[in-house]
Structure formats: C-alpha cells, structure tokens
Amino acid sequence: MTDFTMEKGADGVAIITWDTVGKSMNVMSMEAWPVLDGLIDDALADEAVKGIIITSGKEGTFAGGMDLNVIAKMKESAGDNPAKGLMDGLMQTHGILRKIERGGMDDKNKGGKPIACCLPGTALGIGFEIPLACHRIFAADNPKAKIGLPEIMIGIFPGMGGTTRLARMMGAMAASPFLLEGKLSDPKKAKQAGLVHEVTAPDDLIDKAREWVLSEPSIVKPWDEKGYKMPGGEPFHPAGFMTFVGASAMVNGKTQGAFPAAKALLSAVYEGALVPFDTALKIEARWFTNVLMNPSSTAMIRSLFINKEALEKGANRPDAPDQTVKKVGVMGAGMMGAGIALVSAMAGMEVVLIDQKQDAADRGKSYTADYMDKGIKRGKATEEKKEKTLAQITATTEYSALKGCDLIIEAVFEDVGVKAEVTKDVLKHVGPDCIFATNTSTLPITELAKASDTPENFIGIHFFSPVEKMMLVEIIKGQQTGPRAVAKALDYVRQIRKTPIVVNDARFFYCNRCIIPYINEGLRMVGEGVAPALIDNAARQLGFPVGPLQLVDETSIDLGAKIARATKAAMGDDYPDEAVDEIIFWMEGEGRLGRKSNAGFFDYDEKGKRQGYWHGLAEKYPLSEDQPDLITVQHRLMFAQVLEAVRALEEGVLEDIREGDVGAILAWGFAPWSGGPFSWLDIIGTPYAAERCDQLTEEFGPRFATPALLREMADKGQTFYGRFSDEKSAA
Ligand code: NAD
Numbered sequence: 001m002t003d004f005t006m007e008k009g010a011d012g013v014a015i016i017t018w019d020t021v022g023k024s025m026n027v028m029s030m031e032a033w034p035v036l037d038g039l040i041d042d043a044l045a046d047e048a049v050k051g052i053i054i055t056s057g058k059e060g061t062f063a064g065g066m067d068l069n070v071i072a073k074m075k076e077s078a079g080d081n082p083a084k085g086l087m088d089g090l091m092q093t094h095g096i097l098r099k100i101e102r103g104g105m106d107d108k109n110k111g112g113k114p115i116a117c118c119l120p121g122t123a124l125g126i127g128f129e130i131p132l133a134c135h136r137i138f139a140a141d142n143p144k145a146k147i148g149l150p151e152i153m154i155g156i157f158p159g160m161g162g163t164t165r166l167a168r169m170m171g172a173m174a175a176s177p178f179l180l181e182g183k184l185s186d187p188k189k190a191k192q193a194g195l196v197h198e199v200t201a202p203d204d205l206i207d208k209a210r211e212w213v214l215s216e217p218s219i220v221k222p223w224d225e226k227g228y229k230m231p232g233g234e235p236f237h238p239a240g241f242m243t244f245v246g247a248s249a250m251v252n253g254k255t256q257g258a259f260p261a262a263k264a265l266l267s268a269v270y271e272g273a274l275v276p277f278d279t280a281l282k283i284e285a286r287w288f289t290n291v292l293m294n295p296s297s298t299a300m301i302r303s304l305f306i307n308k309e310a311l312e313k314g315a316n317r318p319d320a321p322d323q324t325v326k327k328v329g330v331m332g333a334g335m336m337g338a339g340i341a342l343v344s345a346m347a348g349m350e351v352v353l354i355d356q357k358q359d360a361a362d363r364g365k366s367y368t369a370d371y372m373d374k375g376i377k378r379g380k381a382t383e384e385k386k387e388k389t390l391a392q393i394t395a396t397t398e399y400s401a402l403k404g405c406d407l408i409i410e411a412v413f414e415d416v417g418v419k420a421e422v423t424k425d426v427l428k429h430v431g432p433d434c435i436f437a438t439n440t441s442t443l444p445i446t447e448l449a450k451a452s453d454t455p456e457n458f459i460g461i462h463f464f465s466p467v468e469k470m471m472l473v474e475i476i477k478g479q480q481t482g483p484r485a486v487a488k489a490l491d492y493v494r495q496i497r498k499t500p501i502v503v504n505d506a507r508f509f510y511c512n513r514c515i516i517p518y519i520n521e522g523l524r525m526v527g528e529g530v531a532p533a534l535i536d537n538a539a540r541q542l543g544f545p546v547g548p549l550q551l552v553d554e555t556s557i558d559l560g561a562k563i564a565r566a567t568k569a570a571m572g573d574d575y576p577d578e579a580v581d582e583i584i585f586w587m588e589g590e591g592r593l594g595r596k597s598n599a600g601f602f603d604y605d606e607k608g609k610r611q612g613y614w615h616g617l618a619e620k621y622p623l624s625e626d627q628p629d630l631i632t633v634q635h636r637l638m639f640a641q642v643l644e645a646v647r648a649l650e651e652g653v654l655e656d657i658r659e660g661d662v663g664a665i666l667a668w669g670f671a672p673w674s675g676g677p678f679s680w681l682d683i684i685g686t687p688y689a690a691e692r693c694d695q696l697t698e699e700f701g702p703r704f705a706t707p708a709l710l711r712e713m714a715d716k717g718q719t720f721y722g723r724f725s726d727e728k729s730a731a
C-alpha cells in the first residue's frame with residue numbers, strides 16, 4: 001500500500017489519488033515524495049495520457065500539511081551537516097513540483113500535459129503547495145474547508161515553493177495576508193482572492209476537472225513565459241518598490257524583529273522577485289533552510305503544533321469514562337460568566353445562566369446575542385445560528401433550573417464567603433455526580449472545595465478574558481480533586497475547542513504566578529527611574545504582545561492593588577513586593593486605574609485611544625541619568641517569568657513542561673518565537689541561564705536566585721526537553 005496511486009482512464013486522463021495510509025487526513029511523508037514523483041514520470045511518459053488530475057482519497061479533505069518528521073529526516077540525511085541535508089531535500093521536492101508545473105514541456109515550452117488538482121476540502125501547507133504547482137485548481141464548494149498556507153503561525157514559512165508561486169501568481173501585496181499572516185479561506189473566498197480557479201459542487205469536482213484537462217492542450221505558467229512581469233510590480237518598479245518598503249515596515253513593526261520566519265519569508269519574496277523562477281526557488285530553499293536551522297522554529301513547532309495538539313487530544317487526561325458535558329450551569333452572569341455561557345452554547349451544550357437578579361442574568365445572555373450579531377455582520381454567523389445558540393441559554397435566578405446539570409462553572413464575585421454560599425446552594429439542586437468548577441483567578445481551590453461535601457468532584461476551570469478569544473483554559477486540581485473531575489474539565493475544554501493545561505493548586509496557579517512577576521519587574525523599573533518606553537519596548541522586542549506597563553493599564557491598576565493587598569495579607573512578613581506596591585497604590589490613589597478610567601501609565605484621548613506615557617509618572621519617579629542597556633531590561637523581564645515557571649515545576653504545580661510552554665504562549669503571549677519558558681531556557685542553555693541568574697541576583701536581589709533544579713541541570717549540562725523527555729512531558 002502506498003500513499004499515492006494512479007488510475008489511467010480510457011479517455012486519456014490519469015487520476016493520481018492521495019490517500020495517506022493509516023491517517024484520517026493526508027499528510028506528506030518522506031516516503032510518499034518518490035511515489036508521487038514516479039507516478040508523475042509514468043503519466044508524463046505515457047503517450048496515451050493526455051492530462052492528469054491529482055486528488056484526494058479522503059472524504060471531504062485534500063491534505064492537512066506535511067508530516068513534521070520530513071524536516072527531521074532531511075536534517076539527518078547529510079550526516080553531521082543538517083543544513084546541507086535540508087537544502088538538498090528541499091531542492092529535490094522543488095524538482096518534483098517543478099516537473100508537475102512544467103507538465104513535461106520541452107525547452108521551448110511545447111508539449112506539456114495539463115495537470116489539474118481537485119480539492120474536496122481542506123488544503124493546508126504542502127497540501128496547498130502541491131495544488132499551486134498544478135495548472136488549475138478545482139475546489140469543492142465545501143464551506144467547512146480551509147485553504148491556505150498557515151506555516152507562519154508555527155514559526156516557519158511556506159518553503160516548498162508556496163512562497164515563490166503565490167507571490168508570482170498574485171503579486172507581493174496581494175499575497176501578503178496569505179503568506180505573512182497565514183490567512184485561511186473557504187473555497188468561495190479562495191476563489192475571490194485568486195487562490196483557486198474554480199469552485200464546483202462536490203459531486204462534480206472530478207468531472208469538471210476532467211472536462212478541463214481534456215479541453216486544454218497545454219498550459220504554460222506565466223513565469224515560464226518570456227517577458228513575465230510580477231503582478232503589482234517587481235522590487236525596482238515604483239509600485240513594487242512601495243510594496244516592499246511598506247511590507248518591510250509592517251513586518252518589522254508587527255514582529256519587532258523577534259520572529260525570524262516573517263523576515264526570512266519577506267527576503268525570499270524580495271530576492272526571488274529579482275531573478276528567474278528556478279533561481280527564486282533556490283533562494284526560497286536557502287531562506288527556508290535558514291529558518292529551519294534556527295532553534296526558534298524547532299521550539300515553535302514543538303509547542304504550537306505538536307504539543308498543543310497533544311494536550312488538546314487529552315495527553316494528560318486520566319483514564320476515566322467519557323465525560324462529555326450535556327448541560328452546564330454557569331453561576332454569575334458578569335463578564336466571565338457571560339463569556340462562558342456563550343462558548344458553551346456555541347459548542348452545543350444546554351446552558352443555565354444564573355445571577356442574583358433577572359436583569360443581570362438577561363444582560364449576561366445578551367452578550368451572546370451581541371456576539372452573534374457581530375458575527376452575522378461579518379458573514380461568520382447566520383440568524384438561524386444565533387436563534388439556535390440563544391435558545392440553548394436559559395437566563396434565570398432560579399437554582400431549580402440547574403436540575404440535570406452535569407457540570408457547574410461558578411463565576412461569581414472573587415470572595416470566599418460568596419463562593420462558599422453559592423457552592424452549597426447549588427449542590428442542593430444537582431445530582432451527586434455533578435462536577436463543580438470554580439473560575440476563581442486567585443483563591444486556593446482546596447480552600448473553596450471545603451464548601452462541598454464531595455471535594456473529589458470540585459475543581460478549578462480558570463478562563464482568561466475575554467473568554468471567547470483566549471484559547472487557553474487552566475484546569476486546577478485541588479488536593480482532593482478526583483480523576484473524574486479532571487476528565488470532565490478536559491472533556492468540556494475539548495468541546496469548546498480550547499487548549500487545556502492541568503496544574504496543581506498553589507498561589508496564583510501557574511499562569512498568573514508567572515504574569516505577576518513580569519508586571520512587577522516592569523513596575524520596579526519605573527520606581528528605579530528606568531524610562532517607561534524602554535521597559536515596554538524591551539518586552540515588545542522580545543516578542544511579547546504588550547509590555548508590562550501597558551498590560552497593567554489593560555488589566556486595571558485597582559485589580560493589581562487588590563491582588564497585592566490580598567497577597568500581602570496572606571504572606572505576612574515573607575511578602576517581597578513592597579517596592580512595587582508603592583507605585584501601584586500611588587497610581588490607585590491618583591485615580592489612574594488604567595484604560596477603564598482613561599488614565600493610567602498612559603494618557604488616553606476621549607475615545608480611549610492610547611496616547612503617550614503620562615507625564616506625572618516622570619515627576620514622581622524622575623528618569624535616572626544612567627539608563628540600563630536593553631539586554632539587562634529584557635533579561636530582568638524574561639527571568640522574572642521563567643524562574644517562576646521553573647519553581648512551579650520544581651514544586652509540582654506544573655507536572656509537564658509541555659503545559660508550561662504551551663500555557664505561557666496562549667495565556668499571556670510569552671515570546672512565541674521561543675516556544676515558551678522552558679524552551680527558551682533550552683535555547684540559551686541551562687549553564688548560561690544559571691550564570692545569568694547569579695549576576696542578576698547580585699545586582700537586583702534574591703528574586704533572581706537560581707532555583708535548585710536549574711542549578712543542578714546547569715551543572716549537568718542538561719536541557720529541559722532532554723531531561724524530561726523520558727517522563728510524561730516528552731515532546
Ligand atoms: P463580575 O463582577 O463581572 O461578575 C460577577 C457576577 O456574579 C455579577 O454579575 C454578580 O451579580 C454575580 N453574582 C455575585 N454573587 C452571586 C450569587 N450569589 N449568585 C449568583 N450570581 C452572583 O466578575 P467577573 O470579572 O466575571 O469575575 C467572576 C469570577 O471570575 C471571579 O472569581 C474572578 O476572579 C474570575 N476571573 C475573572 C477574570 C477577569 O479577567 N475578569 C479572569 C479569570 C477569572
């Protein structure tokens with residue numbers, strides 16, 4: 001059995017069917033390339049074959065992309081020279097795709113056979129790069145299908161000709177959303193954009209392609225014709241020049257230079273546009289090799305593709321029967337409860353949304369209506385879908401409506417007493433098997449579980465705000481939480497299509513535990529007279545979406561002050577953040593509560609648009625004459641977070657470094673190019689990390705003290721993914 005098979009019809013059309021053995025979706029493997037190559041050779045050499053159709057044997061999909069082992073195998077193929085292995089491997093695949101593209105033409109572009117590609121559905125990555133090499137792409141009208149080149153999202157770029165072909169097909173400007181942002185389209189939108197040529201009824205797909213193949217004597221791609229000019233202008237054409245200047249500014253502005261793939265992609269397009277097509281492919285292969293040799297791409301692929309998917313598929317799910325949620329009760333219809341009700345209803349669950357007053361419950365439900373209205377405006381939802389979703393939510397004050405719920409998610413005020421009362425009342429109305437989850441962001445789960453007679457059924461399901469946008473859900477096990485509760489939480493997160501991590505109960509769990517020191521380190525620097533712009537920009541140049549001062553404005557200063565007071569009360573003399581509190585309490589006293597009050601570390605205009613940093617800050621905390629260098633600021637911000645992640649691992653709060661890495665990127669945008677805190681430590685090396693911690697400790701204090709685990713690993717020269725690969729955290 002092979003992944004590609006060919007059938008030659010009496011009408012002269014050879015149909016090559018891609019059907020990856022043992023997989024539900026086609027993926028390109030190292031072994032499949034020569035099979036495809038051989039079939040193409042056969043069909044091109046056979047005089048009876050007039051044209052070729054490449055299609056998929058999988059119902060409703062074409063291909064999901066490339067088996068990532070292909071990259072590893074290419075790297076290994078040239079012994080101790082992985083870059084050579086990659087370059088050679090890439091040039092071989094270019095050879096095969098180029099053969100398809102030229103369809104057997106001679107040097108004078110004569111005698112080529114038409115080759116069509118039929119996409120029954122989703123075609124991603126190499127699954128779209130192969131069609132791009134064909135002469136005509138037919139897509140079935142399948143609204144669920146996603147077509148495009150999402151490689152940039154995991155730290156690489158379309159490096160099997162997709163970059164060069166798409167830029168030449170549509171011009172650099174038009175191609176940029178698909179290449180630089182990884183934008184995916186359904187078949188109709190793909191046709192509008194010029195990604196595919198025809199959209200047909202699913203049943204007509206092959207017939208239409210056959211008709212075209214038989215009607216078409218020979219096709220020459222525009223770039224194989226003499227005098228080809230790139231749409232939109234080549235780099236030295238005035239219009240092309242503007243495109244590239246603009247694109248370069250956009251890429252650098254967006255990535256702050258922290259993501260190697262975007263820059264490499266742009267270089268491949270720019271340099272490729274200056275030379276003939278085959279040379280352009282070679283340039284693309286060189287840049288792709290460069291990106292694949294960067295540890296960032298390995299780390300990003302591992303966290304954002306392999307491990308994220310493993311966690312979503314239940315890598316850490318206890319062995320328990322299916323816990324699919326049918327009816328969920330959401331307690332509290334405020335900001336979080338309203339969002340939780342929305343995502344649950346959209347996932348098809350029956351939802352009971354409870355608040356103290358009917359109008360509060362109704363307001364919570366109206367959040368779903370508003371969300372669906374926005375979706376309808378953007379063509380992403382329909383009136384029908386809106387009605388169906390709203391019909392699934394019962395907004396009420398009546399606890400009796402909770403009867404039959406198999407999961408409760410509590411999102412009332414952050415107060416132990418209020419939560420305990422709600423817990424007790426709810427448990428009177430639900431069956432003994434119902435799992436009770438709290439969305440608390442700061443209160444210990446074990447403490448809150450005391451309000452329940454069945455603490456084994458009590459768990460934390462911690463969402464991030466806004467619920468419908470944030471992809472991570474942090475599941476927290478209290479000391480007595482049982483496996484069925486964990487399985488329930490994981491099955492629920494799977495239903496709402498988010499990514500879960502499972503951690504143990506400790507102050508601020510995992511995510512907030514790491515975010516708070518990041519914010520605090522930024523605030524400390526303000527107190528020391530470091531320029532606020534240096535602090536925020538240092539973070540952005542590390543790849544963080546927002547710097548710590550901007551982040552605190554977004555999340556609100558009074559929330560920070562509230563957390564500081566509660567933490568101080570709980571920790572007593574051990575409390576380490578007096579210097580930070582001075583600033584945060586002062587800001588609170590000044591009424592500068594952040595974006596919500598249109599005044600924080602930044603000034604805002606009346607429409608809420610961020611202006612410059614507030615001048616009053618410099619009056620209270622004058623800039624020191626001696627500003628630190630960028631790397632020192634960046635290391636302070638970085639180590640403040642990663643050391644907390646290491647401590648969380650050391651203390652058993654985190655059980656799996658994969659969750660630490662994936663969680664950090666999805667919850668607070670931790671420098672995605674690094675693959676997460678543990679991947680970053682592996683990239684810089686544990687010996688250097690420990691040495692740097694020693695220096696930071698001496699200069700800035702014991703919060704940078706090297707954790708024992710990191711010290712031990714540094715002494716042994718270990719990496720996190722090396723050391724923990726034998727345990728369950730293997731990537
Ligand atoms: P919120 O103030 O917007 O909403 C709380 C809602 O609970 C209010 O509508 C209130 O009327 C209702 N409520 C209070 N007591 C109730 C009771 N006895 N019965 C029924 N309803 C009751 O607060 P929020 O921001 O939605 O936060 C809710 C919970 O989620 C808190 O525990 C908070 O720590 C947690 N959380 C918040 C965020 C965030 O970014 N806001 C993020 C993660 C977790």
